[in-house]
Structure formats: C-alpha cells, structure tokens
Amino acid sequence: MLVLKEAVGPDCPNLKEDVLLVQGLLNQAAPKPNPPLTVDGGAGKKTFAALTLFIESEMAFCPKDEVCLEPGSTYWQNLLAPTELPRAAGGAKLTEDDFTTAAAELACEVACVKAVNDVESGRFGGYFDSGRPVILFEAHVFSKQTGHKYDHVLPDVSSHNWNKKLYKGGEAEYDRLEKAMAFDREAALKSASWGRFQIMGFNHASAGYASVEDFVAAMYASEARQLEAFLSFLRSAHLADKLRGKKWAAFAEGYNGKGYKDNHYDTKLQSAYDRYSKAP
Numbered sequence: 001m002l003v004l005k006e007a008v009g010p011d012c013p014n015l016k017e018d019v020l021l022v023q024g025l026l027n028q029a030a031p032k033p034n035p036p037l038t039v040d041g042g043a044g045k046k047t048f049a050a051l052t053l054f055i056e057s058e059m060a061f062c063p064k065d066e067v068c069l070e071p072g073s074t075y076w077q078n079l080l081a082p083t084e085l086p087r088a089a090g091g092a093k094l095t096e097d098d099f100t101t102a103a104a105e106l107a108c109e110v111a112c113v114k115a116v117n118d119v120e121s122g123r124f125g126g127y128f129d130s131g132r133p134v135i136l137f138e139a140h141v142f143s144k145q146t147g148h149k150y151d152h153v154l155p156d157v158s159s160h161n162w163n164k165k166l167y168k169g170g171e172a173e174y175d176r177l178e179k180a181m182a183f184d185r186e187a188a189l190k191s192a193s194w195g196r197f198q199i200m201g202f203n204h205a206s207a208g209y210a211s212v213e214d215f216v217a218a219m220y221a222s223e224a225r226q227l228e229a230f231l232s233f234l235r236s237a238h239l240a241d242k243l244r245g246k247k248w249a250a251f252a253e254g255y256n257g258k259g260y261k262d263n264h265y266d267t268k269l270q271s272a273y274d275r276y277s278k279a280p
Contacts, residue, residue, distance in 0.1 A: 002083060002178055004076050009068035010048055016041035020153060022069060024183035026050045028082040031057060039153060039183060054079065082185040083178045090131030091222030094196070102227055106234065108244040111276035116230075116243070116255075118272040119265065120198040126223040128171045133219040133226070135192045137176040139166045141202065145187035154183065162259060186212060194219040195226035199233055206236035246273060 006013035008022045020041040027036045033050035052067055055075055069075055099117075103110040124134045139159040143151055150158035156166060157180045168176060173192070180188035189212045190201035199207050204215035207229035218225040234240045242251040252265035260266060 002080060002182060004069070004071040007068045007070045008043065009051060012043075012068045014043035019043050019047065021179075021182050022051065022079070023047055025079045025082060026054060027183075028185060029054050029079060039150065041153065080182075083181040085132075085178075086217055086220040088131035089220065090127045091220065092224060093125060094223045094227060098224060098227060102231060105231055106240045106244060108240070109277065111273050111279075112243050112246065114276045115269050115272035117196055118276070119268045120193075121196045124170075126196040126219075126226050130171060132171070132174065133195050134198070135173050135177060135194055136167065136198065137173045137180065137188075137192045138200075139163065139176075139191075141200070142180050142184075142187055142191035145190055145202070146184050150183060154179070162262075189213070189216055195229070196223055197226060197230035197233075199226075199229050203233055206233045208232035246270075248273075 002021060004018050004021065006015050006018055008014055008018050020039060023037045023039045023041070026033060026047070027039070031053060033046070033053070037047055037050055048067065051069060055067065055069075058075055058078060069079070099110050099113050103113050106113070121134050127133055137157070139157050140162040143158045143160050146158065148158070148160055151160050157176050159166060166176075167173070177188055177192050180191065190204070193200050194216065199215075201212045201215060204210075204212045207215060209215035209218060209229070215229070218229060234243065237254055239251055239254045242254065248266040248269045249260075252260040252269060256263070256265045
C-alpha cells in the first residue's frame, strides 16, 4: 500500500513526492478537479483547493484546521481508492488435464503450451505466495498509455524507452503497479502483464474481456481463467498456427513484441519445448 510520509496541505511539510501522489489521486477522486491538476509536486493553491473539495465531500464541511491530509488518516485511506485491487485469493491451479485440453483446442502438442507457460511465469505459476496474480509492470507501456506526461516526474514507473533496470521482480512489481495506479488506474492496469501466461492488460479485449477491470478480476479468480484468456488471445492474434508449427521466433514476436530478441524469448521457448517434449 502507498504511504504518505508527511502531511499535505497549507502550512504542512508538503514533501514533493507526497504532493505528487496526492495530485495524482485527487485527479481520480470524486469530485474531480476541473480542470485536472498539473502533476508536478508543487503545493499550490489549486492543489489545496482540490484537497479541500475532496475533504468537504467526505465530511460535509471543511473547517480550516482540517485541510491538512495526514498520513494514516481516514481521508488518506479513502483517497487511495484508485489503487485498490481485488482480494487476493490464489485461485484454483491448473491440472495436467487442463494443459491437455488446451493443447487439443489449439491442435498443438502439450509441450508447446507448457513451454509458453514455463517462459512466461516460470516457477511462480499463476500466483505469488500472497495469492495475488503474477505480474510484471512495464514502465514503457505506462508511458505510452499516458502520452509520456509522467516520464519526468515518475521515472521509476513511466519511461519513454524499455529499461530492464526498472524491474523490481516478484511481488515488488505490485509496488510499481500501485504507484502508477495513483496517477492513472486504467493505464496502469493495462501496463502490466498478468497471470500464468502474462497477457498484457491492454490486450484485455483480445483475451475476451470488455474492460481491463473485468480482465484483472478474472486473473485473480483462477488459473483456469488465466488459461482461457491465453487461448482467446492466441486465437485473436492468429498465433495458434505459429505455436502449432513451433515457429518460435514468429510466435515470440507476436506474443512479446518486436523486442523479443532482447530477452531471447524464441530460444527460451525452444529450450522449454525441448525439455517438455522429451519428458516421459
């Protein structure tokens, strides 16, 4: 969960990183400031006016001594609403029969489906130990989704170019996701890859979901739903034939993008397939 280090408001410490968070969250709060606040970390009159408006909506009136947003306060907890995610439950795991059924649907070898699973989520499966879906947050995607407007103020979660050094890995990726959600929830959800098969949030429609919110809820539900999304995406992206034919470079480009060579996805898929196809 995001933490406010010091109070924000008139005559408060107003640390730049705190003000940035508050500005991003206020732009998504009800009522929203009109026009939206410029997210620059500057503690100015417009930011304080939007904060006052938010607190008034929470308590019907806003005495002057209540304008400060304190760490841990009810107001702060309510302002964090755009960063809330479904309850972590660690849904049901895939079985051997699930892989067999999926391979039959795709008319490919079971080893092909397992190879993608192995390369995309590896030892984690569909869920971390906490029960939350496995994710990887992509700063360059968030940058593109938001028109690059946060690159200078949020370089750790918004980067014009792909930068491997920004990854925290494992569950720490949720820290990056939640920070991005504080500034643009929808764009942040679209900028992470989800579940066993690491489908990008912006591919929610191709995965069979009308909204990224519905897609994320399904990723939390079970690995079976993650598998369904994978099958839907392959059909929509016309990748089933490439997987069936073990055309790993073509599959990797369609599945992971043109930069697949940077991560050697094609050779990793070949290696994983070889391992599973030779298994007894």
